[in-house]
Amino acid sequence: MAKKKTMLLFYRPINDRLSTRGTHEINENIAPQYESLDYDICENTLMRREEDSKGDKFVFRKRIARWFVFLLIGVVTALIACCIDIAIEELSSIKFRFLKYYVDLCMNDRCMYIPHLYWVATNIVPVLIGTILVTYVEPVAAGSGIPQVKCYLNGVKVPRIVRIKTLLVKSIGVTCSVLGGLAVGKEGPMIHSGAVVAAGISQGKTTSLSKDFHFFNYFREDHEKRDFVSGGAAAGVAAAFGAPMGGVLFSLEEGSSFWNQSLTWRIFFASMISTFTLNVILSAYHGFPGQLTYSGLLNFGAFPNISYEFFEIPLFVLMGVLGGVLGALFNYVNLKLTLFRMKYITKKWLKVVEVLVVSSVSATVAFAMIMMIDDCRPLGQDPTKFPVQLYCGDGEYSAVASIWFQNPEASVRSLFHDPPGSHNPCTVGVFFAIYFALSCWTYGLSVSSGLFIPSLLTGAAWGRLAGMFLEYLFPNAAWTNPGKYALIGAASQLGGNVRMTISLTVILIEATANITFGLPLMITLITAKWIGDLFNEGIYDLHIHLSGVPILGWEPPQLSHNIFASQFMSYPVVKFNCIESVARIVDTLRDTIHSGFPVVTSVHDPRNQQTEAGTKLCGLILRSQLIVILQNKIFVENKEEWMGKSITLKLFRDAYPRYPKIEQIYVSELERSYTVDLRNFMNPTPYTVPLAASLPRVFKLFRGLGLRHLPVLDNRFELVGIVTRKDLAKYGTNH
Missing domain, CATH: 3.10.580.10 (CBS-domain)
Incomplete structure (x- = not known):
């Protein structure tokens, strides 16, 4: 079509397009491989003809089918979560029991290099499997998948994001990543896994396996599929944290760009089913059938007696400020690392090598910390299943080793619930610095990994350190509970990294079974978000923009009406x-x-x-x-x-x-x-x-x-x- 010179003069000439944009910077870094999804319903002749031919029975059957699909989404997502959790639990027990045996064996024989080499080996082997699967089989399975799911629900078609192959690689990969000792968690990838489950079940076929089951054909449209993926993401959150309401709010706050009231009920139903199914299976697995005491993969443990005083609110605000600053620092350093990887670590074999280096360094640094810091505690206070005596006296165990000789989720729980005096401030401080650096280095590697647990563990460490400092200043005060401040620090750090507020508050309330602490959590998270936003975006948004995805935020650019x-x-x-x-x-x-x-x-x-x-x-x-x-x-x-x-x-x-x-x-x-x-x-x-x-x-x-x-x-x-x-x-x- 030829340009008409006269037609645009009233609205400013097209030739002056660039000169009239004011102070708005034009982002040309939009990747061409990303296409949009067709969320707008095509009301063509075929659609109208189909609607006229269908009666009330079809409408009723379709409505029932929607609820049934959300039921299946909740059940299958929970089953996948249980498989991942049980695999990690069993294999980790074997790993740490093996390492404890050689540490105890070599304690007096000056051959501690042997357990160190075994630790490096037991890290490298599973991590090698996970990174090869991600790098060579399905690269979109890298990371937590939350940025990709967020883009999909925003209306961007991310290639291969909801394939069955992606789900398989994600499940195996995250199991290997956690087992390999990387500073990652398994909770974040559950959101992506739930989205894949929802996309597959709702379509009644799998394109990866070229298999069509010939049911749910009427849901094979982008706008229908989007609703189910929203429910899958929420079910993943519910399975990860035992937080069905938090799952709904996460899907609303961080995921879906388009929402309606009827969808809220269906998503809440899927989240409840996911939590219930996982609770039944894990409770039976841990030897408490019927008690339903394991509502999520991450079990924070209940805080039944936790409370706060009015004068503590300024302290929570200060911790929110610190969390926002540390979160902004984390995001900035990780951004620079990601840019470095995009420029220099482009070959697949280099990505695999980098993962192996990080895994080896993680084991080496942890082992060095155990060897160098003398922190012995009586055996009655051991928070781990594998207490290591090392250089401690009889009847004592190494508190440093107890932090590393367990999964990160167990370490978070220890920092929350260990009684006062269980940890040395030096131990916690050094652990915070090491784990902060490791988690920053790890996020963005070519492995399946989650950011929630590393952020929570890092925040719990400096939060407990703050509680120990207050306990030192006010030794006889009842309100100086280190576990309480560990919880505030964990929330603040996670909020500073990902900039979530409402959904994260509800997730933490449900995970800790304490609604009275909701206000301090909300104050901390809002403060962390505000402070962090002064410096940069949340970690997920940063990675989305680095990928060149044409995502649309909640609001248009400011001062753009001209x-x-x-x-x-x-x-x-x-x-x-x-x-x-x-x-x-x-x-x-x-x-x-x-x-x-x-x-x-x-x-x-x-x-x-x-x-x-x-x-x-x-x-x-x-x-x-x-x-x-x-x-x-x-x-x-x-x-x-x-x-x-x-x-x-x-x-x-x-x-x-x-x-x-x-x-x-x-x-x-x-x-x-x-x-x-x-x-x-x-x-x-x-x-x-x-x-x-x-x-x-x-x-x-x-x-x-x-x-x-x-x-x-x-x-x-x-x-x-x-x-x-x-x-x-x-x-x-x-x-």
Whole structure:
């Protein structure tokens, strides 16, 4: 489409696009491989025909099917969580029992290098398995998966994020990462695992295994799948922390961009089922069948008697400030490490080597700390299943070794509940510094890993240190409980890293079974978020932006009402006529990477026959729809061949979500001369905006309605441009 010089003068010339953007910095780091999801429902002729043919029974059956799918999501997510937890528990027990045996054996023989080498070996072997799976089999399984799930629920199609293969690699990988002694946790990846479970069950098929079970066909659409993935993410949180309400709020606060009330009930149902199923299985596994005392993978332990005084609130605020500063420092250092990795550690074998180096260093530093710090405690206070005597006297154990000779979750629980005097301030302080550095170095490696536990453990360490300091200043005060301040420190550090407030508060309340401590937690988390936001974004947002994902925040850029659609729209527009030739459709799909095409018809101005014909917008059609049309040969000229077939939405749902590429579609020379009537397949009522629409108005349409394409019309209601998510994401948003 040729540019019309006169049509944009009233709204500022297109040639001045860059000069009129004011102080808004344009982000050109938008990766081309990310496409948007089609959350907007296509109300075409096929959809209306299907709706007319269905009765109340179908509507009722579909409603029941939704609840049944959410039930299955909760059960299966919990089963996966149990498998991961039991595998880590059993294998870790073998590992630490083995290491304890050699430490005790070599204690008096001056051969302590042997348990050190064994420790390094028992770290490297499982970590090697995990990193090879992630690096060579499914790279999208790296990390916790929370940033990717957040992008998916925001409307961005992240390749391979909800594949069965991804789930398998994620489950095995996180088990190996925790077992290998890395500063990671298994709770964060459960959110990604729940999302994959939801996506697979709700579609009734698996594209990874090329298996179609031929049920739940009517849920094979992006907007339906999004709702189920929201429930899967919430079920993952519920399984990880035993916090069903926290799961719902997490999905609302950090995940879904679009929400409705009926979805809230279904997601809460899935979260409750997930918590209950996991509780039943783990309670039986730990020898307490029927007692339901293991509601989540991370068991903080109850704080039944915890309380606070009014004068402690300023102390909680100060800890929130410290958590915000430390969180910002963590994010900054990790950002620099990630940039270094993106620049220099690009080969797959280098990624594997880096993981092995970090694993070896983790074991070496921990062993050096155990050897160098003399912190002996009476055996009656040992918080670990494998107390190590080392250089302590008879009837004593090494408190330093007890922190390292257990899983990170157990160490968090120890710092929360160990009685006063169980830890030396030097031990806790050195552990904090070491674990802070290790967790910062570990996040971003090519392994499946979670950030929640490292953040909680780091915060619990400096929080308990703060409690011990207060206990020293006020030795006879009843309110100086080190465990209480360990909890505040853990919340503050996690909040400073990820910048979560409401959902994290509820998660911690549910995990600790103490609602009276909700206010201090909320104050601490809000303070940590505010302070952290002064320096940089949360860790998940930083990694999302480094990946070049066109994610849209909650609010449009500030002071952007003077930026109009004419300045950021894409033009000229690649478009089709209502009845288009097969040759042009095929050639256009091969020559462009566009995912949506306006459908237009030419119109003349009856008042001035000398003017060029304009283009009146008739609808919008997607690349995926055109692919299915070409694949099934739905051409006007061979109407007799396909009229006997059932041309319904089932054709498009069966191909969803992995549509063939245009190169895989064979079209003969004769068929190239045929035509396609696009009117039955296009969306005849797409949302549109005028040229004078401001960026905030366009942003709210995209964010609130889940749009992928937004045609722009001039003052004669003719098509002049189109806005996509990437056009908006270049301006940045307010999170």
